[in-house]
Amino acid sequence: MLEVLVAAKEPLSQERKEALKQEAEKIFQEVLGTPPGRLRVFILEEREDQSPR
Structure with missing residues (x-):
């Protein structure tokens, strides 16, 4: 798994x-x-206008 x-x-x-x-x-x-097919890529987006979680 790769998290971006x-x-x-x-x-x-x-x-x-x-x-x-x-x-x-x-x-x-x-x-x-x-x-091929063994890597899962997750893209998490964080924008400046979002409040912290």
């Missing part, structure tokens, strides 16, 4: 989220030899 925390003023588009996931999967496959 994104801090930005605007939310990420669905296309940008998918691109981040694909890039992370590619890196894990190339560098660590992680088999």
Whole structure:
């Protein structure tokens, strides 16, 4: 599992989220030899206008 925390003023588009996931999967496959389908990528967004949880 890979957790990506994104801090930005605007939310990420669905296309940008998918691109981040694909890039992370590619890196894990190339560098660590992680088999396709074995990595789960979670993108958590935190914006400046959100109050802390």
